[in-house]
Amino acid sequence: MTDTLALVPSGIDTYRQPVVYMHEDCHVCRSEGFAAQTRIRIDLKDRWIIATLNVVGRGAWLAVDQAALSFSAWAALEAQAGDRAAFSHPEPPASASMIRAKAYGERLDQAGFAGIVSDTLDNRLSDLELAAFVTACAGDRLDEAETVALTRAMKDAGQTLDWGDRAVLDKHCVGGLPGNRTTPIVVAIVAAAGYLIPKTSSRAITSPAGTADTMETMAPVALDAAALRRVVEAEGGCIVWGGGLALSPADDHFIRVERPLDFDSTGQLVASVLSKKAAAGATHVLIDIPVGPTAKVRSAGAAEALGTRLSSVGKALGLNLALHVSDGVAPVGRGIGPALEALDVLAVLRRAPDAPGDLRMRALDLAGHLLDLAQEAGQGRGRAEQLLDSGAAEAKFMAICAAQGGFREPGTAEQRIDICAPHAGQLTAVDSRRIARIAKLAGAPRQKSAGIRLLVRIGDRVDSGQPLYELHAETPGELAYALAYAESQSGVLTLSGEMS
Amino acid sequence: MTDTLALVPSGIDTYRQPVVYMHEDCHVCRSEGFAAQTRIRIDLKDRWIIATLNVVGRGAWLAVDQAALSFSAWAALEAQAGDRAAFSHPEPPASASMIRAKAYGERLDQAGFAGIVSDTLDNRLSDLELAAFVTACAGDRLDEAETVALTRAMKDAGQTLDWGDRAVLDKHCVGGLPGNRTTPIVVAIVAAAGYLIPKTSSRAITSPAGTADTMETMAPVALDAAALRRVVEAEGGCIVWGGGLALSPADDHFIRVERPLDFDSTGQLVASVLSKKAAAGATHVLIDIPVGPTAKVRSAGAAEALGTRLSSVGKALGLNLALHVSDGVAPVGRGIGPALEALDVLAVLRRAPDAPGDLRMRALDLAGHLLDLAQEAGQGRGRAEQLLDSGAAEAKFMAICAAQGGFREPGTAEQRIDICAPHAGQLTAVDSRRIARIAKLAGAPRQKSAGIRLLVRIGDRVDSGQPLYELHAETPGELAYALAYAESQSGVLTLSGEMS
Incomplete structure (x- = not known):
């Protein structure tokens, strides 16, 4: 029963899903009864x-x-060509029964969530099981105590940063608003004010840019x-x-299945945001919730429900948390x-x-609110404005960039074209979702200088014929592609008096 | 924007999941923004x-x-090497919003289920979306009206058989009991009694044998x-x-994701069973529900709940349905x-x-109950026994086999070994699940003569050392493999007075 095979790279990228390729006449498949889509445990030295x-x-x-491995499987095993690995049926993950219980409507406790998070990180749960977990928690199917338990389980399963007993400020925006890139400005102001603000940000998954991409x-952002x-x-920040x-x-694993399902799950959103803030060592957290018809949160009622849950779970985790509905x-x-x-x-930092005045105002509002939350008690907004206008925030931003590895000016795209008004009128609405889609078709975020x-x-x-926006792309093909989509859509920008 | 590529076979079996392989420098990936795990619509002539x-x-x-296709993708497109196919982003399936609604706890109507079933059959829904649907229906989350709607939607989406206004008998066993192969005997008896019984059966998915495998x-079973x-x-049957x-x-698609999740969903079980019976044109249906600690249904309460739902949904579909708890x-x-x-x-048919007396008794009980349900009103059991004992059932079975393409004797395995009692005692329990696992490790159902x-x-x-069961396998490797597992397990067969 020595079911071993020599490993070779397959050259196939299956993203995060580890895949193993075996020959149809392979003795291991035959003796183990493996067939296509069987989940197989692969042991190589002390890794599996x-x-x-x-x-x-x-x-x-x-x-x-031979057995060939996908990129992610090869990397996870740290395989070398010719290594012999052992193949076996995995034990069913212990947490599968917890997922079933939750799917049947039972409540889970701290140990239940901890088991699911742990098996998720070990890749013991299949994508189907993760989708089942996410579905069983969808809508409002996680109550407050369960959300606290899931948040704790997610935080405890990863690295945590410890800043001693100092106040540590942080902000998070519940996304969905293109261009709402306040974070670098807020961090610069708050750090210039003398506070600690160790901000970690994500790359775009479905949007044209994440804060990390921008x-x-x-400056370099991939710091350990x-x-x-x-x-x-x-530098303080x-x-x-x-x-x-x-x-x-574990959040990345949950998001990987949650995102394509487009599920709106208050509990998992709260656990995702707050587990990361708590793990980063934050003590004072400001959550920005933009509300609008094409934003992630579409009504004041939805913002209030989300805010209530964020506040109660934040409190349970010992966070000093405030909401900023914008x-x-x-x-x-x-x-x-x-x-x-x-x-x-x-442009904002350099005055x-x-x-753009709206970006400046939003950044000042957030920075002011965050300073108030820490200890400025109503003086935060004025202090933020003073730090920005004096150039202190710009200097702090440049110092942070230098500390992260060196500042560089952002590039600009060579391929540009104007999209013009088909008739005269007044701009009454912008569809954030479709504007974001056009920017992505132009190459963002993969092509750094592409977008709108x-x-x-x-x-x-x-006036009729007046440019409404520019498309920027790095190649003529991408420019043409985004243009074709933009021209096929009506109502991305709504002009009053628009012809039907 | 002519995003076409030449198709080649990949030689890769991904079971039912269609996979397309593209080169990392492929112009289609670049211009469309495709990355690993993106779902892509592929159009070839009038198929997609x-x-x-x-x-x-x-x-x-x-x-x-070039773009390479997995076996299932190649077959579904009816591709020929060198065909040029077009690649694009698929429209989001309309039924995804129905799945979300169900996940959030809303009720679905007939149109909602019909949309999900239709998109499932078109492979528009990802496995994640199917898992979400199955999870959202898990436990008792489908009420009676929803179960009726799902059953109708599943039945209507496939082929249906029409037998005019004749009575059409059928039976189904809610599985989980190894060796409970009553169907061929029941069909032979019922057909010998002059009734129509067009029985369709499944192959094993997770068990050592399905009725079709046996x-x-x-005789040949793959009939159109x-x-x-x-x-x-x-022949009547x-x-x-x-x-x-x-x-x-659609049932096969749902089962494909439901099975690995091991979800116990009354609504989907009922819809699965009754949609198939209704589609086969059955008018009188007997459902056998074996109850036992290692069977699929583990308690009388669970059998009653399942039976109640089967009866009410069967009635809504116009079926004359009876339950047989065994x-x-x-x-x-x-x-x-x-x-x-x-x-x-x-052996039973040939007297x-x-x-095995237990198999004979079960088959007679079921056939009698089914005859009663049709019109024999209490005389069914006696009639069944007479038809079996007279040889009429055997003759009918041979005639059915001949009509299906010809009878042959089942083969026997060359590799056999006895598993013996470690000590003297009385046999008090058999773990059906682990017995089934040993039979599968020996090669069943892939190797037809393998098993226990x-x-x-x-x-x-x-007595101590007395043989408890024989292992049968077609190769020495498989015999050794099943033996190793059997010897590693205690409590597969429980003997009173067993040493710890």
Whole structure:
């Protein structure tokens, strides 16, 4: 029963799903009764993974006495070509029964959630089981105590940062508003005010830019925990990519299945946000909730329900948490896309005459609220404005960039085209979702300088033929592709008096 | 925007999940923004599928201007090497919002379920979405009206058989009891009594043998609808594989995700069983529910709840439905595995002196109950016994086999070994689940003659060293493999006075 095979790389990228390829005549498949889609445990030295089997036919690219691995499986096992690995049926994960219980409507306790989180991180749960868990928690099926338990389980399963007994400030925006790139400005102001603000941000998953994507056009963001600590101890703040830090690492797994399902789950949203904040060592957290018809949170009622749950769970975790409900009706600033948003951020920090006023106001409001939350008690807004206008925030931002590895100016795209008004009118609405889609079709966030630059704001009067926004792309093909989509859509920007 | 590529076979079996492989430098991936795990619509002539993308790296087996397809994707598109197919982002399936609604706790109506079933059959829903649907219906989350609606939707989405206004009998066993192979005997008796019983059965998915697997060791079972009709019009009954008939075809998709989740969902079980019976044109249906600690239904309460729902939904669908709750404490007959169970069936039909009495009694009880349900009103059991004892049932079975393509004797395995009692005692319990697992490790159902032959029954006294059961396998490797597992387990068969 020595079921071993020599490992070879398959050259196949299956993203995070580990896949193993075996020959249809492979003795291990036969003796173990493995068939396509069987989940198989693979042991190599002291490492192991669970992978999904795909079976390769005779005469294709795989030898009968070899097993090929997908990129993610190869990396997780730290395999070397020719290593012999052992293949077996995995034990059913203990937490599968917890997922079943939750699906049947039972409540789970701390140990139940901890088991699910632990098996998730070990990749013992299949994507089907993760989808079942996410579904069983959808809507309002996690009560407050369960949300607290899930948040704790997610936080405890990863790395945590410890800043001693100092106040540690943090902010988070419940996303959905293109261009709303306040974070670099808020961090600069708060750090300039002398507070600790070790900000970790995400890359875009479904949006044209995440804060980490935008920041990366100006400075390195892929710092490890030791480098993050050096930057924060030196400058008070940082703006780094959280993905490499393993703060609440189960969240990425849940999001991977939750996102394609497009489930709106209060409990999991709260656990996702607060587990990461708690793991980062935050003590004072401000949550920005933009509300608008095409934003993530679409009504005041939804914002209140989410806010109530965030507050109660934050309190249970010992966080000093405040809510900041903001206008989510239209994109913020001019740029949508990593570099285009960075240009807006820099214009605000540099007090440029053409800096977008809405981005500046939002950043000041948030920074002021966060300073108030810490200890400024009503003086925060004024202090934030003074720090921005004096250039102290700009200097702090440049110092943070230097500490993270060096500042650079964001690039600009070579391919540009104007999208013009089909007739005269007044701009009455912007569809944030479709604007974001056009920016993505132009190449954002993969192509850093691709995206959209809005030239008009809601309330502006425009003449027929006047440019409404610019499309930016790095290649002519992507420009044409985004343009074709933009021209096929009506109502992305709504002009009063529009012809039908 | 002509996003076409030449198709090549990948040689990779991903079971039912269609996968497309594209080169990492492929212009279609770049222009469309496809990445690993993206779901892609592929159009070829008048056919289309939705497939999951795996990305093949440079220097591996795929050319940059080609797209390779998994077996299932290739077959579904009816592709020929060199065909050029078009690749695009699929529209989100309309029924995804129905699945979300159900996950949030809303009730679905007939149109809602019909949309989900239709998108499932078109493969528009991802496995994650199917898992979410199954989870949202788990436990008792489908009420009676929803179960009726789902059953109708599943039935209406496939082929249906029409037998005019004749009475059409059928039986179904809510599985979980190894060796409980009553169907061929019941069909033979009922057809010999002059009734129509067009029985379609499944192959094993997680058990050592399905009725179709067992029947296939004696006669062809992969008949199409026209052949099925010929057999039934000639002989009154058949025992064929239902998988090729597209009766309630969505069921296979749901089961594919439900089975690995091991969800116990009354609504989906009822919809699965009754949609197939209704589609096969049944008018009188007997449902056998074995109850036992290691059977699928584990308590009288669970059997009653399931029975109530089966009855009410059956009534709503116009079926004359009866329940037959039976003892599910131990395996039935001696054999476990396709050919070994066929030998038990033949022994009963042939009135062999060593025929397993429990299998005979169960088959007679079921056939009698089914005859009563049709019109025999209390005389069914006696009539069934007379038809079996007279040889009429045997003759009918042979005629059915001949009509299906010809009878053959089941094979026997060359590799056998006895598993013996470690000490003297009385057999008090059999763990049906682990007995089934041992039979599967020996090769059942893939190897037709592999499996287990039980030599003792509950209540038997055995001496130390007396054989308890035989392991049968077609290769020495499989025999050794099953033996190793069997020897590693205690409590598969429980002997009173067992040493700890």
